[in-house]
Amino acid sequence: MKFPLMRNNILREDLDAVIEHLKQDDPILTNGPKVREFEAEWSKWLGVKYSVFLNSGASANLLSMAVLKIRHPEGGEVIVPPLTWISDVASVLQNGFTPVFVDIDPRTLGMDTKQILEKVTDKTRAVFLSHIQGFNALTDELIDALAQRNIPIIEDVCESHGAAHKGKKAGSIGWMSNFSFYYAHHMSTIEGGMVCTNDPEVYQQVRMLRSHGMVREANDPAVKTEYLQKFPELNPDFIFAYPAYNVRNTEIGGILGLKQLKRLDAVVERRTHNLKRFLNKLDGTRYQTDFELEGSSNYAFNLILKEPDHALVERLMRKLREEGVEFRRGSAGGGNQVRQPYLKGIVAEDAYKDFPVTDHIHFFGFYIGNFPDLQDQEIDQICAIINAA
Template sequence: MKFPLMRNNILREDLDAVIEYLKQEDPILTHGANVRAFEEEWSEWLGVKYSIFMNSGASANLLSMAVLKIRHPEGGEVIVPPLTWVSDIASVLQNGFTPVFADIDPHTLAMDTHKILAKITDRTRAVFLTHAQGFNGLTDELLNALRQRNIPLIEDVCESHGATHNGQRVGSFGWISNFSFYYAHHMSTIEGGMVCTNDPDVYQQVRMLRSHGMVREANDPAVRARFQQANPALNPDFIFAYPAYNVRNTEIGGILGRSQLKRLDANVARRADNLKRFLNQIDPAKYRIDFRLEGASNYAFNLILQKADNRLVQCVMSAMKESGIEFRRGSAGGGNQLRQPYLESIVPDGYHREFPETEHVHFFGFYIGNFPDLRNDEIDEICRIVNNI
């Protein structure tokens, strides 16, 4: 591909940091000091008290829902977007909750605030909001309403590192937030994810859930002592508080994360500049340009047709393929999740049609790669190609 989705997301300096570590006589490779340091540095960057590093953003989703399940063993409803990655909805199902869907705001691609509020019932246990494609999906109205109703917000920030709301980084507003460090994202540990929170109980629970549910993974002596006193017949090193998982990351992931974090803010700024250049040039008669850019960090260029046009969309795909522009149709996750087979027994037949904004993106929306070393002349050429269709 002449214009790939991502290029050079792991630099020589990142690899050199790993190599220097491996030159030690007996380097620790499982999680250790570098993982803990990355967690502390990430927390400081984000503006939260606690972060827990793990093997993927999907695992971060899973453990966030597992914590919610500890608080609500009876189950209940979690409000989720139909335009998101599969693991957001799968983690809700895997923990015995019922997903309730709210359509998106076309200006942010996140759930529409008014549609979220309309779906809240006495069975609502959380709102699981995805900050899609680098946009800030929050509104003051949503935050105030959830606070008043005592409904926790869980933020999926996997595609939106560095996005802000009112000058504060998204991922620091919710009860829990999730990040991904997959190769194509704003920064990469090859595979990796983070759960972030200001709640000390969540912090201890996620630490245990990450490592088989072992109590010794809690770093609060009071938590360990409580379990040990309640289970005197058990070896203190092998008390399992929860039927949990093994989703730890490694020292290599921690080293890569620490190296990449140093340039994350500069990369976010470059991506935002790239997006503005792209939106200033694409043809507004064909494509949407009215995105809410305040606080956006931008994951990729969004190319969404103004109107449903089956002939034009086929021409767009053909022209991008012929020109070497890599793209994803339907945005992240393949478009409307309600059309996916894993939800066939969960939602009514034809339910996807009740979400027209998501349906439009599903058929008439794409994303194109945006990354820090994308040159201005490359952006200009992409715009020329899509405008000439």
């Protein structure tokens, strides 16, 4: 591909840091001090008290829903978008909650605030909100209304590192937030994720859930003492508080995260510059260009037809393939999740009709790679290819 989805996301200097670590006589490889250092630096960058480093963003979604399940063993409803990655919806199902879908705002690709509030019931346990591809999905109206109803926001920021709402970083606003450090994202630990929170109880629970539910993984002495006193017949090293998981990351991931975090602000700035140039050069008569850019931190160039046009879609895909422009149809997660087979029997067969904005993107939306070393002339070339379709 001449224009791939990602290029040069792990630099030589990152690999050199890993090599230096491996040169030690007896290097620590499993979860250790570099992981803890990365967690602390990430928390400082994001503006939260606590962060827990995991093996993926999908695991971050899973553990945030597991924490919600501890609070609500009776189950209930979680409001989710139909335009998101599968792990958001899957983690809701895996923890016994019912997903309630809400269509999106076309300018932010996040759930529409008015529709969210219309779907809130006495069974609503959380709003699991995705910041899609760098756009801020929060509104003051949503934050205030949910706070009044004591309904927590869980933020999926997996592909939107550095996005902000009113100057505050996305991921520092909700009860919990989830990040991914997959290769193509703003920064990468190859595979990796993070759960972030200001809630000390959540922090201890996520630490335990990350590692088999073991109480020894808690770093609050009061939590350990409580379990030791309650279960004196058990070996203190092997008390399992929850039927949990093994989703730890490694020291290598921590080293990569520390190196990449130093460049993250510059990466966000460059990606935002690229997006503005892309939208300025794009044919605004055929493609949507009026996205809400305030607080955005672009992950990929969104290419959405203004009107349904199957012939244009076919010409566009053929042209992109001929010119070596990598793309994904349907934008985030392959389009409308409600159409996916894993939801058969959970939603109605024709449920996709209830989400017309998402369904338009399913058929007439794409994303194209945006990355820090993409040059202005390359963006111009990509736009010329698109405009010629």
